[in-house]
Amino acid sequence: MIDLPFIWAALIAFAVLAYVLFDGFDLGIGILFPCFAAERERDQAMTSVAPVWDGNETWLVLGGGGLMAAFPLAYAVALPALYAPITAMLLGLIFRGVAFEFRFRSTRRKFLWDWAFAGGSTLAAFAQGIALGALVQGVPVEGRAYAGGWWDWLTWFSLLTGVALLIGYGLLGATWLIWKTSGALQQKAFSLAFSTGVGTLALIALVSLIMPFLDPIFRQRWFTWPNIAYAAPVPILVAISLRAYLGSRQALGTRAVPGRRRPLCPLLCRARH
Amino acid sequence: MEPFDALTLARLQFAFTISFHIIFPAFTIGLASYLAVLEGLWLITGRAVFLAVFNYWKKIFAISFGMGVVSGIVMSYQFGTNWSVFADKTGPILGPLLGYEVMSAFFLEAGFLGVMLFGMDRVGKGLHCFATVMVAGGTLLSAFWILAANSWMQTPTGYASNAAGQFVPADWWAVIFNPSFPYRLVHMVLAAYLTTAFVVGGVGALHLLADRRNESARLMFSMAMWMAALVAPLQVVAGDLHGLNTLQHQPAKIAAMEGHWETRAGQPLILFGWPSMAAETTRYAVELPKLGSLILTHDVNGTVKGLKAWPPQERPNATIVFWSFRIMVGVGVLMLLAGAWSLLQRYRRQLIGSTALLRFAVLMSPAGFIAVLAGWITTEVGRQPYTVYGLLRTAQSHSPIDAAAVGASLLAFIAVYLAAFGAGAFYMLRLMLQAPQLDEPDIEKGLPQRAAGITPASALADVAAARQK
Numbered sequence: 001m002i003d004l005p006f007i008w009a010a011l012i013a014f015a016v017l018a019y020v021l022f023d024g025f026d027l028g029i030g031i032l033f034p035c036f037a038a039e040r041e042r043d044q045a046m047t048s049v050a051p052v053w054d055g056n057e058t059w060l061v062l063g064g065g066g067l068m069a070a071f072p073l074a075y076a077v078a079l080p081a082l083y084a085p086i087t088a089m090l091l092g093l094i095f096r097g098v099a100f101e102f103r104f105r106s107t108r109r110k111f112l113w114d115w116a117f118a119g120g121s122t123l124a125a126f127a128q129g130i131a132l133g134a135l136v137q138g139v140p141v142e143g144r145a146y147a148g149g150w151w152d153w154l155t156w157f158s159l160l161t162g163v164a165l166l167i168g169y170g171l172l173g174a175t176w177l178i179w180k181t182s183g184a185l186q187q188k189a190f191s192l193a194f195s196t197g198v199g200t201l202a203l204i205a206l207v208s209l210i211m212p213f214l215d216p217i218f219r220q221r222w223f224t225w226p227n228i229a230y231a232a233p234v235p236i237l238v239a240i241s242l243r244a245y246l247g248s249r250q251a252l253g254t255r256a257v258p259g260r261r262r263p264l265c266p267l268l269c270r271a272r273h
Numbered sequence: 274m275e276p277f278d279a280l281t282l283a284r285l286q287f288a289f290t291i292s293f294h295i296i297f298p299a300f301t302i303g304l305a306s307y308l309a310v311l312e313g314l315w316l317i318t319g320r321a322v323f324l325a326v327f328n329y330w331k332k333i334f335a336i337s338f339g340m341g342v343v344s345g346i347v348m349s350y351q352f353g354t355n356w357s358v359f360a361d362k363t364g365p366i367l368g369p370l371l372g373y374e375v376m377s378a379f380f381l382e383a384g385f386l387g388v389m390l391f392g393m394d395r396v397g398k399g400l401h402c403f404a405t406v407m408v409a410g411g412t413l414l415s416a417f418w419i420l421a422a423n424s425w426m427q428t429p430t431g432y433a434s435n436a437a438g439q440f441v442p443a444d445w446w447a448v449i450f451n452p453s454f455p456y457r458l459v460h461m462v463l464a465a466y467l468t469t470a471f472v473v474g475g476v477g478a479l480h481l482l483a484d485r486r487n488e489s490a491r492l493m494f495s496m497a498m499w500m501a502a503l504v505a506p507l508q509v510v511a512g513d514l515h516g517l518n519t520l521q522h523q524p525a526k527i528a529a530m531e532g533h534w535e536t537r538a539g540q541p542l543i544l545f546g547w548p549s550m551a552a553e554t555t556r557y558a559v560e561l562p563k564l565g566s567l568i569l570t571h572d573v574n575g576t577v578k579g580l581k582a583w584p585p586q587e588r589p590n591a592t593i594v595f596w597s598f599r600i601m602v603g604v605g606v607l608m609l610l611a612g613a614w615s616l617l618q619r620y621r622r623q624l625i626g627s628t629a630l631l632r633f634a635v636l637m638s639p640a641g642f643i644a645v646l647a648g649w650i651t652t653e654v655g656r657q658p659y660t661v662y663g664l665l666r667t668a669q670s671h672s673p674i675d676a677a678a679v680g681a682s683l684l685a686f687i688a689v690y691l692a693a694f695g696a697g698a699f700y701m702l703r704l705m706l707q708a709p710q711l712d713e714p715d716i717e718k719g720l721p722q723r724a725a726g727i728t729p730a731s732a733l734a735d736v737a738a739a740r741q742k
Contacts, residue, residue, distance in 0.1 A: 051387065051391075054339070054342060057342075057346070058375070060346065061345075061346055061349055061375050062375055062376075064349050064350055064353070065349055065368070065371055065372045065375045066372060068349075068352060068353065068360055068364050068367075068368040068371065068372075069364065069365075069368025069369045069371070069372040070368065071364075072360055072361050072362075072363075072364020072365060072368055072439070073361050073364075073437075075352075075353050075357075075360055075361075075364060075368075076353060076357035076358065076360045076361035076364070076672075077357070078353070079350065079353025079354045079357055079360075079672075080353070080354060080357045080672040080673060080674055083354050083672075083674055083678055083682070084678065084682075086350055086353075086354055087354065087682040087685065087686075090346065090347050090350060091685055091686070091689045093343070093346060094343050094344075094347070094689055094690075094693050095689070095693060097339065097342070097343040098339070098340065098343060098693045098694075098696065098697060100339070101335075101336055101339050101340070101697065101700070102696055102697070102700060105700050106700075116693075144361055144437065145357065145358065145361075145672075145673050146357070146672075146673060147673070149675075150674060150675050150677070150678040
């Protein structure tokens with residue numbers, strides 16, 4: 001069962017996971033950007049991810065490159081099917097990326113780069129969520145090529161997954177800021193983490209409820225033995241993370257005084273002082 | 274071919290996005306090596322001016338590198354969106370080559386870039402210099418893999434075909450070291466070095482025109498002119514060898530570059546003219562008899578094929594290729610001239626004494642970009658109508674996507690690129706217009722630059738510094 005395609009699939013899955021986690025909080029900060037007070041809070045938020053966003057985005061190149069190298073047919077079918085969302089994502093990422101370069105170099109046009117950063121991050125994240133939904137709902141294939149139209153990706157389901165990813169990334173961004181900042185911005189991040197957390201949970205539940213009705217294959221894969229053994233850990237892990245999240249939020253919320261927080265990760269906090 | 278069918282729009286989109294992209298690597302490959310040389314010289318001699326010039330160009334390098342990364346991501350997805358049939362058929366060969374580029378080169382570049390940009394105070398001079406050398410090596414390694422992939426498309430070897438009609442690797446050595454690869458690699462790396470040399474030389478000259486005593490500007494100008502004097506002639510030799518290699522493997526491209534239609538012994542060298550695809554002739558030709566054969570076959574009576582040796586649907590567009598080739602060669606001749614002129618001035622012991630040479634150098638600062646773009650247009654249009662030469666036609670490579678979708682995304686890319694990279698060019702030019710100082714500051718402290726993020730220690734220290742403010 002463990003052959004070369006399996007290893008490659010695992011590698012690509014890992015690249016996608018790493019991308020969602022790492023660039024997720026970068027994009028999340030962009031999504032939440034309009035909630036922060038101009039200049040000071042925004043500077044602080046952007047500074048916290050400025051040195052890492054580029055490396056985080058590299059996972060996306062690795063995922064796309066890996067797909068083309070190992071599964072060229074899947075790459076050749078999926079990308080035309082996701083033509084508009086992928087294009088929108090790339091354009092969003094361009095704005096997001098150059099905003100990091102230029103925002104600190106300009107004064108008069110700073111507000112423009114604020115918008116480029118927030119708009120680019122939001123567009124990229126929304127497009128990624130739509131792409132995910134479009135793949136889950138399935139694409140028509142004929143021979144070795146995509147056989148649908150160029151608006152097929154647009155359904156209420158893909159829009160829902162788009163919104164879900166926006167809010168999920170927002171949660172990652174908010175928790176990153178709780179970890180990395182202090183003062184007013186951190187307080188704001190606490191309340192944002194609560195609302196996005198509730199939203200993420202609700203949307204996870206909603207999407208999970210819809211999927212079995214989308215295609216019988218999901219019912220079969222989720223609810224029959226032995227597949228259920230692979231699928232069941234997911235809701236269990238969600239429940240465990242929810243418990244941990246609520247607990248840590250309570251604990252941190254009462255001690256949100258700068259300098260008194262306990263390091264969450266010794267390796268990364270070492271360099272902070 | 275309809276003027277705006279999906280295929281034409283997809284080709285336009287690829288041409289547009291890759292032309293924008295190549296500008297940045299063409300500059301950063303040379304600039305990374307230049308930075309490594311400057312830092313090495315600083316470590317050896319201890320002269321402050323080397324560090325000052327290093328710090329000056331480092332800031333510009335950071336912006337250019339960032340824009341290269343951002344525009345490069347578009348390229349890696351465009352194979353799938355617009356050229357899915359091509360991606361399916363060539364994926365088993367080109368996928369790994371592009372994958373190696375990401376794995377070995379990009380991670381190497383990006384990993385050490387953080388140290389190079391922010392680490393001078395943190396890792397010590399020797400290690401910092403090592404990081405700079407690694408960044409320079411990474412850019413060259415990137416060029417290696419990308420040019421291997423492109424060269425395989427031009428002169429495919431080492432492949433087999435499978436039942437699904439895909440190209441699959443039979444011999445990786447033959448795939449990577451395909452016949453045109455060594456020539457293309459040398460030609461492109463030298464081009465990148467010349468591009469950087471003329472930008473650096475132009476900026477040095479600009480500030481010398483304002484103040485001849487600016488020591489940093491003198492160093493930039495002098496080093497750049499040495500590069501021009503030494504590398505421009507080398508590039509002529511490399512270009513000639515590359516041309517002979519092309520004649521052997523892609524004779525139709527050479528015929529289009531030369532504007533030759535008839536196959537004959539003793540071909541003339543057409544200096545100027547207007548090759549007409551419809552009339553199958555080169556109009557208004559100004560030609561030197563027999564010289565074409567002499568250059569291409571090294572024999573005045575050598576036989577050289579003309580475009581009529583191929584059926585019309587097999588011919589590349591000679592009007593474009595003929596002129597893009599002449600623009601490239603013309604710029605090359607001006608580069609040779611600049612190098613020779615600087616040698617003459619050096620011999621007279623007044624390199625910076627000639628205002629005319631300084632002005633010429635300022636005018637020549639974008640020369641490398643023009644030559645690189647013209648050269649790539651020559652080789653890419655010249656290998657049409659194929660994506661994989663002789664095996665896979667361009668018309669059979671593109672995605673089953675409506676013209677409306679390709680057209681809409683093309684317009685979006687044009688608008689976004691002009692806005693985003695226009696702003697980038699503006700910020701880079703603004704940095705270049707500032708006169709270099711002897712106590713040139715390191716990258717602004719506390720000012721969070723973008724940087725490759727996989728160096729968490731230095732990155733987080735910056736965050737900490739910003740937080741403490």
